[in-house]
Amino acid sequence: MTAQPPRLGLPRWLTSVWTQAALIVAIGIVIALIPVVQPRALNLQRLAFFVLWYAIMATGWNIIGGYAGQISFGHSAFLGMGAYVSGVLWYTTKIDPLLTLPVAGLAAAAYSFLVGVPTLRLRGPYFAIATIGVGEASRLFAVNFDDIFGVTLTKGVTGLSLPNYDAETVHYATAAVFVLAMLTTLWIRRGVFGTGLFAINMDRDAAETVGVPTARLQVLALAVSAFFCAMAGTLYAARQQFLDPASMFGFDKSIALVLIPLVGGLGTVWGPVFGALLYSAGLDQIQSASRNPYLPSLIYGVLLVVIVLFEPLGIVGLLGRLRAPLGRLLRPSEGAP
Amino acid sequence: MSGPILVGRGLIKRFGGLVAVNGVDIDVDEGQIYGLIGPNGAGKTTLFRLLSGVYAPTAGTFELRGRKIAGLSPHAVCRLGLVTTHQIVRPFADMTVHRNVLVGALFGRLGLRGAAAEAEVDRVLELTQLSAHRATFARSLTLARRKRLEVARALATAPDVLLLDEVAAGLNPTEGAQMVDLIRKIRDSGITIVMVEHVMKAIMSLSDRIMVMDLGRKIALGTADEVARDPAVVKAYLGERAIA
Numbered sequence: 001m002t003a004q005p006p007r008l009g010l011p012r013w014l015t016s017v018w019t020q021a022a023l024i025v026a027i028g029i030v031i032a033l034i035p036v037v038q039p040r041a042l043n044l045q046r047l048a049f050f051v052l053w054y055a056i057m058a059t060g061w062n063i064i065g066g067y068a069g070q071i072s073f074g075h076s077a078f079l080g081m082g083a084y085v086s087g088v089l090w091y092t093t094k095i096d097p098l099l100t101l102p103v104a105g106l107a108a109a110a111y112s113f114l115v116g117v118p119t120l121r122l123r124g125p126y127f128a129i130a131t132i133g134v135g136e137a138s139r140l141f142a143v144n145f146d147d148i149f150g151v152t153l154t155k156g157v158t159g160l161s162l163p164n165y166d167a168e169t170v171h172y173a174t175a176a177v178f179v180l181a182m183l184t185t186l187w188i189r190r191g192v193f194g195t196g197l198f199a200i201n202m203d204r205d206a207a208e209t210v211g212v213p214t215a216r217l218q219v220l221a222l223a224v225s226a227f228f229c230a231m232a233g234t235l236y237a238a239r240q241q242f243l244d245p246a247s248m249f250g251f252d253k254s255i256a257l258v259l260i261p262l263v264g265g266l267g268t269v270w271g272p273v274f275g276a277l278l279y280s281a282g283l284d285q286i287q288s289a290s291r292n293p294y295l296p297s298l299i300y301g302v303l304l305v306v307i308v309l310f311e312p313l314g315i316v317g318l319l320g321r322l323r324a325p326l327g328r329l330l331r332p333s334e335g336a337p
Numbered sequence: 338m339s340g341p342i343l344v345g346r347g348l349i350k351r352f353g354g355l356v357a358v359n360g361v362d363i364d365v366d367e368g369q370i371y372g373l374i375g376p377n378g379a380g381k382t383t384l385f386r387l388l389s390g391v392y393a394p395t396a397g398t399f400e401l402r403g404r405k406i407a408g409l410s411p412h413a414v415c416r417l418g419l420v421t422t423h424q425i426v427r428p429f430a431d432m433t434v435h436r437n438v439l440v441g442a443l444f445g446r447l448g449l450r451g452a453a454a455e456a457e458v459d460r461v462l463e464l465t466q467l468s469a470h471r472a473t474f475a476r477s478l479t480l481a482r483r484k485r486l487e488v489a490r491a492l493a494t495a496p497d498v499l500l501l502d503e504v505a506a507g508l509n510p511t512e513g514a515q516m517v518d519l520i521r522k523i524r525d526s527g528i529t530i531v532m533v534e535h536v537m538k539a540i541m542s543l544s545d546r547i548m549v550m551d552l553g554r555k556i557a558l559g560t561a562d563e564v565a566r567d568p569a570v571v572k573a574y575l576g577e578r579a580i581a
Contacts, residue, residue: 211446
């Protein structure tokens with residue numbers, strides 16, 4: 001399903017894991033400095049948060065969808081799971097939501113195990129359809145588990161209003177989670193795990209016959225994927241302080257998580273980041289400039305069609321074609337682990 | 338070196354009403370090339386898929402070096418040292434030749450890592466004469482090279498037993514001869530080979546023993562000369578009147 005990027009005869013240090021990892025950390029630091037350098041630019045901070053937020057989730061999605069080739073249309077289930085685990089804990093026990101980041105991540109990973117073991121046996125469109133069911137079922141759970149025995153849970157469709165929380169702290173945490181997600185995806189992409197996932201992507205049966213434990217690797221990939229989407233959910237809860245099932249478990253979020261990596265570059269390390277930048281910041285700018293609520297979606301739709309038709313590796317593929325220095329740096333190499 | 342490495346007893350595989358493999362016993366000695374022939378639909382490929390774990394047998398047992406492997410999944414069978422190639426080649430199309438073989442080295446019986454895995458890939462590519470194409474994407478290889486890649490990827494898993502399903506089919510005489518050479522080299526390196534083949538020249542010249550199947554049953558077993566003279570074999574291939 002995913003084409004591997006062609007090799008470009010680049011110096012090894014440029015595409016080496018260490019250069020890329022250093023780049024990720026540097027980007028993380030620069031973004032983290034935004035509130036320090038520009039304390040009044042609240043709009044810029046909001047924009048940075050949402051770009052990172054989508055980038056984290058899309059990077060997570062890309063591990064199962066882009067690397068292993070199992071396209072999920074139900075990842076909002078993990079986003080919502082994370083948001084509500086942290087949100088409800090915060091609401092009922094006053095535990096700082098950022099402290100529950102790993103709890104939310106692990107809860108969603110456990111949930112992904114539950115839904116992944118049966119559904120990951122399915123392939124292609126059948127898996128995709130099953131995940132739509134998972135996403136919708138999760139939303140309905142959130143709607144209906146408004147409280148149990150008088151203990152507040154999701155509060156259903158009315159939504160869960162949470163206490164105030166310092167946006168700047170969330171900003172730093174978001175930058176940190178972004179760096180963690182990127183380092184993880186880079187490490188997987190270049191390692192044995194990623195090689196196994198790409199083999200599954202290309203031919204699951206052939207991979208199985210040469211010793212790749214396909215079922216185990218896919219379940220693990222989905223769990224890592226869910227872990228990051230759930231942490232994004234926690235960050236959202238802390239930043240926006242309001243959760244409702246329609247937006248957290250929304251099908252539109254699931255779709256966005258398919259489109260972002262697809263436009264950015266399916267199965268590449270940097271594709272989800274470019275996709276998120278375009279989806280969140282780009283469309284946001286068009287929206288505020290045009291005042292037409294439908295224009296961003298229209299532009300995005302046209303772009304999607306063009307990319308699917310002409311450049312299966314999305315923005316990363318386009319950059320590679322330009323052979324610009326930037327493109328070379330960002331291109332994931334077809335290297336050995 | 339000799340003695341049975343692969344022992345199957347009473348292997349049966351049913352697909353609904355069809356009995357594709359019907360009570361077959363198989364004994365493969367270590368270091369042998371064991372040929373499997375028979376008319377279309379005889380059950381050769383089904384027997385292969387039972388051995389490699391793609392199908393679970395309806396009945397019967399199957400042991401590799403005395404270890405029961407019937408019913409295990411293919412990756413587990415591979416890690417115990419039995420690997421199969423596919424009749425219709427199935428390379429990882431968008432990976433380079435090098436990476437295709439690397440998958441075998443990383444996930445095979447030895448689970449090699451780093452430099453050891455790379456060294457094994459180099460060795461296997463050399464053996465299969467694919468070194469010059471290591472950076473080529475598998476999808477743009479010729480059929481003959483794809484067939485060799487299929488063998489190379491399997492070899493990289495460090496098998497004790499290699500199942501070859503029609504690796505000479507569709508090759509021209511030169512390519513076929515290269516493949517025969519390669520199979521002989523693999524056997525000489527100590528790997529036991531079980532092969533299904535329709536190219537008679539290849540299988541007759543290579544095999545130490547040949548099993549002939551028809552309609553899911555074993556109808557003959559012996560050296561190439563013995564089975565070629567066996568009336569049951571002649572009948573299965575050519576029909577009743579050919580004997581008379």
